[in-house]
Amino acid sequence: MAKKYQAPSVKKAFQILQLISQSTHGLGITELASRLCMSKGTVHGVVSALEELGATVRNPATKKYQLGITLLELGRLSYSQADIKDVARPIMEEVMEKTGATVYVGVLNRDHITILDIVESREDLKITSPKGSTIPLFAGATGKVMLAFMSDEQCEQIIREKGLPRFTGRSITDPERFMDEIRRVRERGYATDYEEYLAGVWAAAAPIQGWKQIPSAIWAVGFKTSLNQHGMENLIENTTHAARQISRIIKDMSKNN
Numbered sequence: 001m002a003k004k005y006q007a008p009s010v011k012k013a014f015q016i017l018q019l020i021s022q023s024t025h026g027l028g029i030t031e032l033a034s035r036l037c038m039s040k041g042t043v044h045g046v047v048s049a050l051e052e053l054g055a056t057v058r059n060p061a062t063k064k065y066q067l068g069i070t071l072l073e074l075g076r077l078s079y080s081q082a083d084i085k086d087v088a089r090p091i092m093e094e095v096m097e098k099t100g101a102t103v104y105v106g107v108l109n110r111d112h113i114t115i116l117d118i119v120e121s122r123e124d125l126k127i128t129s130p131k132g133s134t135i136p137l138f139a140g141a142t143g144k145v146m147l148a149f150m151s152d153e154q155c156e157q158i159i160r161e162k163g164l165p166r167f168t169g170r171s172i173t174d175p176e177r178f179m180d181e182i183r184r185v186r187e188r189g190y191a192t193d194y195e196e197y198l199a200g201v202w203a204a205a206a207p208i209q210g211w212k213q214i215p216s217a218i219w220a221v222g223f224k225t226s227l228n229q230h231g232m233e234n235l236i237e238n239t240t241h242a243a244r245q246i247s248r249i250i251k252d253m254s255k256n257n
Contacts (some may be wrong), residue, residue, distance in 0.1 A: 001083070001142050004010055004157065008135050009046065012038065012042065012046050013046050013049075013050060013055075015036055016032055016036065016043065016046055016047060016050070016056075016210070017055065017056070017071070018051070019032060019035060019036065020032075020056065020065055020066060020067055021067055024066030024240060025062070025064065025066075026059055026065050026066045026095070026157075027064055027065060027067040027195070027214055028062075028063055028065070029043050029044050029047065029063075029065075030059075032047070032065075034069060036045070036145050045111050047065055050068075051065070051068070053068075053229065054068045054069055054070030054071075054072055055067070055068050055070050055071050056068050057069075058213045065114075078124060083209045084105060084107075084116060084208065084216060084250070085116050085117045086234070087118070087246055087253075088105045088208075088218065088242075088246050088248060089117060091218075091242045091245050091246055092105060092117065092119040092218065093119050094238075094242070095119075095218070095219075095220055095238045095239060095242050096119045096120075096121060096122075096185075098138065098238050099220055099222065099231070099234055099235050099238050100121055100122070100123060100222065100226070100231075101121055101220040101221055101222035101227075102120050102121040102126050102127050102128055102131070102220065102221050102222070102234055103118070103119045103218065103219070103220045103221075103239075103242075104118050104119075104142075104218065104219050104220075104221070105117045105118075105208070105216070105217070105218050105246075106142065106217060106219075107211075107214050107215065107216045107217075108137075108146045108149070108214065108215035108216070109134070110133040111134050111137050111162070112136060112137055113130055113133070113136070113137060113139065113142055113143065113146060113217075114132070114133075114134050114243075115130070115132065115133050115135070116129055117129065117150060118130075118209070119139055121137075121222070123226070124227050125223065127198070127201060127221045127222070127223070131236075135197075136165065137158070137162075138162075138164060138165055138167075139167075139182070139197045140167075140191075140193030140196045140197030140198070140203050140205075141190075141191040141192055141193035141196075141197075141203040141204055141205035141219055142193075142203070142205045142219045143197075144181055144185050144191035144193075144205070145185060145190070145191045145206065145215075145217040145219070146207045146217060147213045148182050148185040148186045148191070148207065149207065149215035150178065150183075150215075151234060152183075155179060155182055156175070156179065159175050159178065159179075160175075164178055167196065167197050167198070167255055168195055168196060168197065168198065168199045169195075169199075170194060170195045170196050171196050171197070171198060185238065186201065188208040189206060189207070189240055189243075190205065190206050190239060190240045190243075191204070191205045191206070192205075192232070192236065193205070194224075195224065198218070200223055200224050200225070201221060201222070201223060201224065202221070202222060202223075202224050202227050202232055202235070203220065203221040203222075203235075204219065204220055204232070204235045204236040204239040204240075204241065205218065205219035205220075206218055206239045206242070206243030206244075206252070207243060207247075208246050208247050209243075209247040209251075210247055210250045210251050211250050216238060217243070218242050218243050218246065219239065220235050220238070221241045222235065
């Protein structure tokens with residue numbers, strides 16, 4: 001495996017920004033240094049550079065730092081460029097209408113999955129999560145699809161490093177059995193989840209191909225009590241069809257650009 005390039009100053013900057021983002025009223029140099037186990041001089045140097053770029057802003061009264069407008073602008077640009085949402089939205093709505101389930105589109109983001117968009121079920125009792133929220137890498141059907149983008153070697157290394165979590169009594173925690181599931185996902189083109197991530201919840205997920213080389217997926221989620229086996233088959237069929245539709249549109253778009 002190729003050695004990863006290390007950039008300590010960049011990592012420190014991101015650690016500082018992440019910590020500031022979690023504070024309602026901002027943080028000072030001393031607080032940042034203490035929480036991150038860095039020297040005050042290091043923190044001051046990094047924060048000053050971020051301030052010059054507009055990534056942080058200092059409150060002159062409290063001397064505490066908050067996130068700056070530059071990050072807001074970058075966030076908006078990044079979100080607006082996530083064109084997969086525009087492509088997927090009408091197709092997600094169609095899946096919801098045909099299945100009654102809540103439908104998501106998301107991407108792999110390092111060691112977790114970020115939800116880009118959601119079409120909520122019309123049912124009174126439904127599963128929901130806000131856009132921009134994250135779920136674990138091993139979260140049921142969606143996690144299987146994301147891991148299926150990787151080689152067996154990569155998957156096995158992640159399993160060795162992180163272990164397989166037990167979310168429910170039905171979670172697959174045996175590495176060999178889990179790897180068999182990943183291989184089946186690659187063969188079938190979809191993944192299922194029968195209460196492996198959330199008790200009482202079934203899900204189907206399918207990979208979206210070709211979007212910026214980022215592992216992406218669409219998944220639909222419903223309660224076991226309202227789905228039954230016929231409903232689950234409908235969920236699988238519509239989810240896999242939707243993934244193929246979105247992938248085809250993305251492919252056509254990339255040809256025209």
